[in-house]
Amino acid sequence: MTLLRIEDLRVYFNARGRIVKANDGVDLEIEETEILGLIGETGCGKSILGRAIMGLLSENVEIGGRIIYKGENLLELCEARMRQIRGKEIGMMLQNPSTSLNPVLTVGEQIAEVYRYHEGVGKEEAKKKAADMLKLVGMDPKRMDEYPHQFSGGMKQRVMIAIGLALNPRILIADEPTTGLDSSMKKQILDLMSGLIKSRDVSMLLITHDLEVAKGVCNRIAVMYAGELLEIAPAEKLLSEPKHPYTQDLLDSLPRMGLNPIPGESPSLSSPPAGCRFHPRCRCRSDKCSEKHPDMIGIEAETYVRCFLYKNDKSKG
């Protein structure tokens, strides 16, 4: 069952007269109890997508399209209704745990306030629930009266997980949850997250630039490039037979595959190339690619790709 449906999402920033198209026609669905990976290079607009769902974009932004959750279009909701959804229905963890926790509040308080605010429980009750949450993410609840700077990066990320899951939301948006962690810690945090998410029937949107991170935990993966999606497929399929040349190159650039960088740079979001946005860097480009903008087409079951190399399979799309 589809839990959240994004339809033709367009997020345009006005940056000193230039229009930056951070998200340009994104269609994406988050299914119940799935882990959906959103992969892309830095600056492709993937974090913006996460913030757009939460309604946390700055005010100088133009948003178009629809984000449907439980029959409501989140983009049209008033701020008061949106506050009820944030945290309670859709939780979010930000990129950097060192800057995402408030330095002058104890970690216990940063979890407990969520219960007091959303569930209206008393101080003691909220504290008890916060302690349980810390236990759940593998931390000593005795440390709840300590401040963020007294914890290591991995510990802080555990606290972030505890905050994100405190109210048992239906969806957790995790934006680069492993940034700044060493590889053994990465694995621990990812295992902890995917374990908790599965046991609590939560869906997760895992935003990352790191295919290795997405590989182990995701059910499906969506690949984003210059503000639009280029490929969506079940994780195993996308990793074993990538369809889009960009996805193929991305896999080739992994250290394990020989660390082959993709030539060129990601295009600017204010003036993306005409036609297919990836064509200037593409190995397989033809004349058509610079002239026409390809549509997202379904080519196999649950597999969509935005590339002229593939033909629409009407029966599956």
Added chain:
Amino acid sequence: MLKYILKRLLLVFVVVLGVTVVTFSAMHLAPGDPAEMIAVARYGEDLTQEEIEWVRATEGLDAPVYIQYLGWLEHVLRLDLGKSLITYEDVLGEILTRIPATLVLAISSLILSLLIALPAGIISAIRKNTIVDNACMTGALLGVSMPNFWLGLLLIWLFALSLGLLPSFGYGSIKHLILPTITLGPSMSAITTRPTRSSMLDVLNQDYIVTAKAKGLDERTILLKHALKNAMLPVITFVGLQLGFLLGGAVIVETIFAWPGIGRLLVDSIYARDFALIQGCVLFIAVIFALANLAVDVLYAYLDPRIRYEKK
């Protein structure tokens, strides 16, 4: 926390010791012969060389400077700041009688200034680049640019002379307090509004504010609980300096309104060339400044746990 305060206190002691050196040398660095100055202050211009030498000997001014300093320091450490050269009153006693007036004015104007500056700074930050923001910032600019002596005189003219509502000078009642407070408070708030705004703006862009929003908290909780405590850290430095300045006696305002505080005492003693009194006042003001800074440090540690647990 206690260890932290003790460490700071030790530092204050060192600073005050430095101040005593400077204060003491000022007398000897000032142009002219200190013995002659004292003699003139006491007995008038018409002096013979013998009389000056007599003063030099009785005041101990013929000893080497460092001996003089140590002797003076010994007295200072015993809280003996000497006697006024003119009235022979005890300098410390003189200063102590002036403290209540200065304290009252300092507290009332600081409270008024914070009551204006904090809301104005915070609202400007939240409503950045709106009419409200521009109005607050223009007000702050006006406040900073308006000299105290001018504003004070204007207020006297309007409220005391034209309208006859308030006394133009003196001390003793709430009515007397109003004009000096309105002169000092708003102009100090003008100084604090700007750092409050920029600090608040900076904090509102931090990731932890986004985290707070993502929790679904309302704007009030986010502002007052998550942002304000962080935003106040840089502002406290300004407020601490202002407090030091006020407790040392707002010299100009105290003079305009004939307010019997430390600042007024300092100005009077300078006019009278009462060197012992000047020295006592300067030393007292310096100590107050150092203590105000200590208070800032302690407040910092209270607000920011990262400082509190430093090298624990």
